[in-house]
Amino acid sequence: MCKCTPEETILCNRAGLKTLPGEIAPSTISLNLSNNYLRILNTNTFRNLTFLHSLWLDGNNLTFLTPGTFHALSRLQELHLSRNSRLTYLHANTFRGLLNLISLDLSHCNIFEIHPLLFSHLPSLESLDLASNNMRYVPQAFRNLSSLTRLSLEGNHIEAIGRDSLKDLETLYDLNLRKNRIWIIQNGAFAKLLRLGTLNLGHNFITDLPNQLFEGLIQLKTMHLEANRITAVDCTFRQLHNLRNLYLNNNQISSISDSAFLHLNQLHFLHLSKNNLSSLPARLFSELTELRYVLLSHNPWRCDCSVLRLRRSTRRALIEGLDCAVPGPANTTAPEGPRPGPPGGCAAPLPPASPDKCGLAGTSAAPRAPAPPRQLILLPLACHTWLSDRGWGTAAAILVVLVKWRLLTCVLEVWL
Numbered sequence: 001m002c003k004c005t006p007e008e009t010i011l012c013n014r015a016g017l018k019t020l021p022g023e024i025a026p027s028t029i030s031l032n033l034s035n036n037y038l039r040i041l042n043t044n045t046f047r048n049l050t051f052l053h054s055l056w057l058d059g060n061n062l063t064f065l066t067p068g069t070f071h072a073l074s075r076l077q078e079l080h081l082s083r084n085s086r087l088t089y090l091h092a093n094t095f096r097g098l099l100n101l102i103s104l105d106l107s108h109c110n111i112f113e114i115h116p117l118l119f120s121h122l123p124s125l126e127s128l129d130l131a132s133n134n135m136r137y138v139p140q141a142f143r144n145l146s147s148l149t150r151l152s153l154e155g156n157h158i159e160a161i162g163r164d165s166l167k168d169l170e171t172l173y174d175l176n177l178r179k180n181r182i183w184i185i186q187n188g189a190f191a192k193l194l195r196l197g198t199l200n201l202g203h204n205f206i207t208d209l210p211n212q213l214f215e216g217l218i219q220l221k222t223m224h225l226e227a228n229r230i231t232a233v234d235c236t237f238r239q240l241h242n243l244r245n246l247y248l249n250n251n252q253i254s255s256i257s258d259s260a261f262l263h264l265n266q267l268h269f270l271h272l273s274k275n276n277l278s279s280l281p282a283r284l285f286s287e288l289t290e291l292r293y294v295l296l297s298h299n300p301w302r303c304d305c306s307v308l309r310l311r312r313s314t315r316r317a318l319i320e321g322l323d324c325a326v327p328g329p330a331n332t333t334a335p336e337g338p339r340p341g342p343p344g345g346c347a348a349p350l351p352p353a354s355p356d357k358c359g360l361a362g363t364s365a366a367p368r369a370p371a372p373p374r375q376l377i378l379l380p381l382a383c384h385t386w387l388s389d390r391g392w393g394t395a396a397a398i399l400v401v402l403v404k405w406r407l408l409t410c411v412l413e414v415w416l
Helices: 305-312 374-389 394-415
Strands: 003-005 009-011 030-032 054-056 078-080 103-105 127-129 150-152 174-176 198-200 222-224 245-247 269-271 293-295 318-320
Touching: none
Parallel strands: 009 030, 030 054, 054 078, 078 103, 103 127, 127 150, 150 174, 174 198, 198 222, 222 245, 245 269, 269 293, 293 318
Antiparallel strands: 003 009
């Protein structure tokens, strides 16, 4: 029924088991019970397997894990519980005793709620997979996971990431939130994730990218935002100085600020295919010395000089998909490159760099015009005083007031 190997590994997968076989040796290090018909595990199930390091229970019919089921497995490092579709709830003491557990797989179950203390007995846990469950919010159960580096919440029904949802995951390196329903992310949600290297927010419902959204991600190297509903890119990425790979494809982006990528000195790969882009700022990539690949296909590019200037400013990078469908001469079959409208128009040098909008403090409100010099405001008043001292009449005084008012109005219009 079960197979043994020289490395004290027992394979009981696909053996039609409804209960644990009795012939398992206490010295077993690895036990594979996947793809059977196990339904309930109790405190006696693994009582004698104290040397166990790896345990596979995926693909069974587990409906409940009795608190204390794994209490004797203090040496267990790897536990697989995925694909138990009847597993909907886990007691707070389910994993008590697993002091050395490093990897826990709870993906593809039917879990909709997690007790806040469920993972409090797992101080050594480094990898946690909760993908493809029924959770509608980020669980508040990560408080004591001081060693966690990888967390997957992919394929749930999460709609919002709050400011405190991820605050306890300071050691996290890889966070996967792909294929949820996220449309709200509060500013500061990632502020404590100072070690995060990969963030996957692809295939969600994100529309806006506030400027402070990714504050704190100083070590981030790869960002996935593909297949969302983003329409514009402004200064969201300005603090991601270590970013190397940025995926913005399959969105609805129609405009990108000329300062959007200004400080991304490590950016190597940029994916902007399948958006609504018709043009890009000529100097958008000019300062990105490490940029090597830019994907721009399936955008409605406008065929003008800006396309040529963009290519000219990005000589180091391979740009694919910047196709400006202008027909060539009648005797050729290959399309010609982008042809400018006015002769010689594209030969002009690149426009000077615009001020760094992302470096300006404050909000997007337009700056105030400077106040006119004090002398311009006092000039009409001085004239009026001079005339009054010489005894001019009331009519003349009224005329002077009108002239004074008109002069002040003109000065202000010109100045502002």
